[in-house]
Amino acid sequence: MLSDAQIERYSRQIILPQVGGKGQEKLLRARVLVNGSGPLQTAALLYLAAAGVGTIGVIPNDSSLVLSAFAPGQKEPIFSALTRLNPDCVVVTDKALEAAASKHIVNDYDLVLSPPDSLHEVCYALRRPFLCAQISAASVWLFPCLGYESNHPCLRCLPSAFFAEGADTTAPAALFLGTLQATEAIKLILGLGRSSHGKLLSCQFPALHFSEQIVLKDPQCKLCGRLVS
Ligand SMILES: [Zn+2]
Numbered sequence: 211m212l213s214d215a216q217i218e219r220y221s222r223q224i225i226l227p228q229v230g231g232k233g234q235e236k237l238l239r240a241r242v243l244v245n246g247s248g249p250l251q252t253a254a255l256l257y258l259a260a261a262g263v264g265t266i267g268v269i270p271n272d273s274s275l276v277l278s279a280f281a282p283g284q285k286e287p288i289f290s291a292l293t294r295l296n297p298d299c300v301v302v303t304d305k306a307l308e309a310a311a312s313k314h315i316v317n318d319y320d321l322v323l324s325p326p327d328s329l330h331e332v333c334y335a336l337r338r339p340f341l342c343a344q345i346s347a348a349s350v351w352l353f354p355c356l357g358y359e360s361n362h363p364c365l366r367c368l369p370s371a372f373f374a375e376g377a378d379t380t381a382p383a384a385l386f387l388g389t390l391q392a393t394e395a396i397k398l399i400l401g402l403g404r405s406s407h408g409k410l411l412s413c414q415f416p417a418l419h420f421s422e423q424i425v426l427k428d429p430q431c432k433l434c435g436r437l438v439s
Contacts, residue, residue: 211235216298220262233400238264238298240399243316245324246271247288250343253388254323254395259292259299261396266292267302267319321398323391326373330365334358334433339398340365343391344373350387351412353425354394357434360427362408367428372410383415 212220212231216238223229229237240263244251247270258266268288289301316322316332321339324330333340333355340355342365351372357364390411396402410423429438 212238216262219296219298223261228402229400234262236399237262237396241265241267241319242395242399243267243269243319243322245269245322245327245329249384250325250345250388250391251323252288253385254392255288255292255388256295257389257392258395259296259301261392262296262298263396263399264298265300265302265319267315270303321395323395326365330355331433334364341391341394341398343387345383345387349412349414350383351410352387352390352394353410354398356408357427357431358437360437363425363427364431364434366433367425367431368410386413 212224212234216234217224217231220234224231224234226233242258242263242265244255244258244266247268251268251271255266255268289303292299292301313332313336316329316336316338319338321341322329322333323341323343325344326342330340330342332338334357337358342353342355344351353365353368355365356362357367408425408427410425411420412423413420427434427438429435
């Protein structure tokens, strides 16, 4: 049950027919794990917190835990920045999360946002959506992996050409992609919109050319191929 303060805080979401009071309650109950604390993750974290995702775990990728992209020169710990943005949001940044490859940690969350990482295999085993985003020098892409479903590919079904070396952490591209990643997470939590599972959304830089590519489950995939029906 939403409090009066929450109804006021989320009023602009609650009036959306796709969200409503029930959807907002779902968001507040949701638990999302974010792998990393760089610019891409910063953008995703801010949108998740602002939308009212109730519990957010952050696996730090450095010891500083800062929202540097938004506050250069005024580095602020993620915990305080997100809870200041939304006091409903519980942020878990315990160092123990660095060992998130262990199943018992991922098991506490509904879905995971991550760059390509071995965490994908843990999510696969636990049947948790793995919203994968990568930035390379010339493009960014977003690929929701639900390979544990018989009709959705996993991360290993992607051709190796997608995993480009020489990542470019240009802040605008990272922030843009993090926002898309958070939007996909909110869609999954709310059960909204068309399924983009098995679809890879990419954007080429500097042309800003968007494309969407269907990715089929690979029958030869060593992780999920056996599920091909
Ligand atoms: Zn696969």
